[in-house]
Amino acid sequence: MRILIVGAGGVGDAIAKIAATRSFYEAVVVSDYDVSRAERTVAWITERHGAEVGARFATSRIDASDPDAVAAVARANGITHVMNAVEPKFVPSVFAGALAAGADYLDMAMSLSEPHPTDPYTTTGVKLGDDQFAQAGDWESAGRLALVGMGVEPGLSDVFARYAADHLFDSIDELGVRDGANLVVRDDDGNEIFAPSFSIWTTLEECLNPPVIFERGTGWTTTAPFSEPEVFEFPDGIGPVECVNVEHEEVLLMPRWIDAKRVTFKYGLGADFIGILKTIRDLGLASTVPIRVRSAAGPVEVAPRDVVAAALPDPAGLGPRMTGKTCAGTFVTGTGKDGRPKAVYLYHVADNEVTMRDFDSQCVVWQTALNPVIALELLARGDWEGVGVRGPEAFDAVPFLELMAKPVAEGGYGQPWGASDR
Amino acid sequence: MRILIVGAGGVGDAIAKIAATRSFYEAVVVSDYDVSRAERTVAWITERHGAEVGARFATSRIDASDPDAVAAVARANGITHVMNAVEPKFVPSVFAGALAAGADYLDMAMSLSEPHPTDPYTTTGVKLGDDQFAQAGDWESAGRLALVGMGVEPGLSDVFARYAADHLFDSIDELGVRDGANLVVRDDDGNEIFAPSFSIWTTLEECLNPPVIFERGTGWTTTAPFSEPEVFEFPDGIGPVECVNVEHEEVLLMPRWIDAKRVTFKYGLGADFIGILKTIRDLGLASTVPIRVRSAAGPVEVAPRDVVAAALPDPAGLGPRMTGKTCAGTFVTGTGKDGRPKAVYLYHVADNEVTMRDFDSQCVVWQTALNPVIALELLARGDWEGVGVRGPEAFDAVPFLELMAKPVAEGGYGQPWGASDR
Known part of the structure; x- marks a missing residue:
């Protein structure tokens, strides 16, 4: 396996660093539009793990917006797997570049949606991933696999859903992805400051798009942003956090492979952050349409x-x-x-103190990066295989969860997951 | 009297339109960096009031940041009074240009403050108007008047304070300026939208600067932004609005001419708007320091x-x-x-429906513009006179309030004011 990581931002950097602790692949090329970012990642790996490990990592400049450029870098390096770690807006070009180069493909976010032109808050328009699934035939006939939505959410959340369907439930009422945290950021003086732990650009994209909900019989529908608030109790000392519906890939992926009455995604933004996002929207500051602004240069x-x-x-x-x-x-x-009613929360927790100590990577970014590395290892081992455009729930969850939880000393990733009966 | 209005934004435009209904001056030159804005104002006047009135108005391009340019336009037009209607950051240059041209000067906001470098929330640094008062000697020796802070707040609020001191009170505990509104803005579909009725740039400047408070014996001190919230009951159907301390000129002006134990300014922002301003600050978006941002042009x-x-x-x-x-x-x-305890709110209300009908000017902007026109008329009539740098409370309030309240048919401005005993 020869892996091309496209994008050496937070997540791409962490994917490379996690991969550096494993040996299932022959080589990794870390690429970025700004090649110095890729070089920084590989320098960290060489310093932390030595020259021998570092020698398995190369760097390249790449233009993720150009399918031909992506294909050229992949071909030049004999790439077998393209790991997309750039912003979702580049999904179409990286996706096409991988196929053109005859490589398999993984991503952690799917092609973007477009709201319904007249009824955005009841009816779907172009859905997340529609563009990719429309090309499934091309991937099948090429005998290549696109494993889409293989981060933590989507990704691990979908693996949990498949595990629940196979091993815990006879029939499922709701698959409800729930994400929450108790992260606090402080300034140099120790005062708590406002600083989102995930890209505000992507957070606005997710939270202001009409949230999508799946219901058996009805199919996919949408609601207004921030709908159906609920307080969800998170484990491991995180506690109660206000969650609201958010547009997310799981709702589009899970129903394709798992039978459930209802599929939802709720993001534990907390009441304060929800207020901030609404204010950004109300001020017109969430817009991606350029406006004219004065500056010293005119x-x-x-x-x-x-x-x-x-x-x-x-x-x-x-x-x-x-x-x-x-x-x-x-x-x-x-x-x-x-045969009795059952409710269980399957989860994984990442502690910032640990991810910083071991990977110089903050926990939200690191948790996203962990899962595609495990998936790549399963593909390299042949535990997971397939062709076409497939979500994580299209594969057996057991080898994934076993490899993730097994202690490092025994060849695993040392990342236990939890199951909390409610 | 020959008046130069510097700035044909909302307030400058309304000053010209209000002046067009009066006859106390010989000519008005409306000027702006973008002369088309001045031309639009004069075209409106000519259309509404006819060619004869319009002929008393001329236009000019002006660079308000350059004292020489201001002086040159003033000299070229034989200006006796420079009416500053641009952003407060241009106060120093317009102020200097007027003096250089030998003209009297009026503004509606004073030279800007700078927070104390180490104790911004207890101690004043450079105060509002300090730069202007430092030059009072130059204006006195030139025999010229700078009437500063002559809008509605500061301006009319200061006139009310002087009236109370002269005619209603033996001794004053607090002069508390209180500003509130019940304005609602709707989109084309009639839905209420967020849209501040006053420059957000200036609102952020006022609200995020440390509020200043005057107390007899202590002098001027500052607090943290948004301090001392109180719900104030506004008249005329506006009702209760949450008000907080805000840095404002009245607190610097009133104690120079009126004896009071305490002087404060509280702005009726309302709880929602206060939250929005805090969010803008917390997001780093109130900053006036340029940051690097991607754009299509790099x-x-x-x-x-x-x-x-x-x-x-x-x-x-x-x-x-x-x-x-x-x-x-x-x-x-x-x-x-x-000799008995007394509490009274002296106030003026502007109704957007009326100001739009009569002046095509929204009420907040129009209410600001009304007062300097009245002041100019009092100066033209000789009811007000003086030299040096002086606030509105340095002059007798009675002729101002009489001229303002007198019906239009009797030669007044037809703008009654209220006194509500509490």
């Missing part, structure tokens, strides 16, 4: 959302200022194998 | 606050979408002329 055109992102600290750099844990998981309700 | 440098302002609708253009009233006034407590 009028310029900038997208307000880009300014919001630029004004906040880079989430990937927050690790040293952050404390707390982040939790990702799937809350499943229905009828258990014993 | 990286550019913009000040986040300029982007916030550019993303919101122009307040001057909101009039047609707005309903409601705005109230400005001074709440005075102390011992009345009868």
Whole structure:
């Protein structure tokens, strides 16, 4: 297996660092539009793990917006697996470039949605991943696999859903992905500051798009943003967090392979952050349409959302200022194998203190990066195999969860997951 | 009297339109960096009031940041009074240009403050107007008058304070300026939208600077932003609004001419708007320091606050979408002329429906513009006179309030004011 990581931002960097602790592949090429970012990642690996490990990593400049450029880098390096770790807006070009180069493909976010032109808050328009699934035939006939949505959410959450369907439930009422954290960021004086732990650009994209819900019989529908607030109790000391419906890939992926009455995604933003996102929207600052703004060099055109992102600290750099844990998981309700009502939350927690110590990577970014590395290892071992465009729930969950939980000393990733009966 | 209005934004435009209904001056030159804005104002006047009135108005391009340019336009037009209607950051240059041209000067906001470098929330640094008062000697020796802070707040609020001191109170405990409104802005579909009725740039400047408070014996001190919240009951159907301390000129002006134990300014922002301003601050978007932002034309440098302002609708253009009233006034407590405790709110209300109908000017902007026109008329008549740098409370309040309240048919401005005993 020869892996091309496209994008050496927070998640791409962490994927490379996690991969550096494993030996299932022949080589990894870390690539970025700004090659110095890729070089920084490989330099960290060489310093931490030595020259022999570092020698398995190369770097390349890449233009993720150009399928031909992606294919050229993949071909030049004999790549077998393209690991997409750039912003979702580049999914179409990286996806096409991988297929053109005859490589398999993985991503952690799917091709973007477009709201319904007249009824955005009841009816879906172009859905997340529609563009990719429309090309499934091309991937099948080429005998290649696109494993889409293989981060933590989507990704691990989908693996949990498949596990619940196979081993815990006779029938499922709801697959409810629930994500929450108790992360706090402090300034140099120790005062708590506002600094989102994940890209505000992507958070706005997710939270202001109409949330999508799946219901058996009805199919996919949408609601207004921030709908159906609920307080969910997260494990491991995180506690209660206000969650709201958010557009997310799991709702599009799970129903394709798992039978459930209802599939939802709720993001534990907390009441304060929900208020902030609404304010950004109400001020017109979530817009991606450039506006004219005065500057010392005369009028310029900038997208307000880009300014919001630029004004906040880079989430990937927050690790040293952050404390707390982040939790990702799937809350499943229905009828258990014993024929009785059952409700269980399957989850994984990442502690920022640990991910910073071992990987110089903040926990939200690191937790996202962990899962595609495990998936790549399962593909390399042949435990997972297939062709076409497939979600994580299209594969057996057991080898994934076993490899993830097994202690490092025994060849695993040393990342136990939890199951909390409710 | 020959008047030069510097700036044909919302307030400058309304000053010209109000002046067009009066005859106390010989000529008005409306000037702006973008002369088409001045031309639009004069075209409106000519269309509404006829060619004869229009002929008393001329236009000019002006660079308000350059004292020489201001002086040159003033000299070229034989100007006797420079009416500053641009952003407060241009106060120093317009102020200097007027003196250089040998003209009297009026403004509606004073030279800007700078926070104390180490103790901003207890101790004043450079105060509002300090730069202007430092030059008082130059104005006195030139025999010229600078009437500073002559809008509605500061301006009419200061006139009310002087009236209370002269005619209603034996001794004053507190002069508390209180400003509130019940304005609502709607979109084309009639839905209420977020759209501040006053420049968000200036609102952020006022609200995030440390509020200043005057106390007899102690002098001027500062607090943290948004301090001492109180719910104040506004008249004329506006009702209760949450008010907080805000840095404002009245607190610096009133104690120079009026004896009071305490002087404060509280702005009726309302709880929602206070939350929005805090969010803008917490996101780093109130900053006036340029940051690097990506754009289609490559990286550019913009000040986040300029982007916030550019993303919101122009307040001057909101009039047609707005309903409601705005109230400005001074709440005075102390011992009345009868020796008994007394509390009275002296106020003026502007109704957007009326100001739009008569002046195509939204009510907040129009209410600001009304007062300097009245002041100019009093100066033209000789009812007010003086030299040096002086606030509105340095002059007798009675002729001002009489001229303002007198019906139009009797030669007044037809703008009654209220006194509500509490």
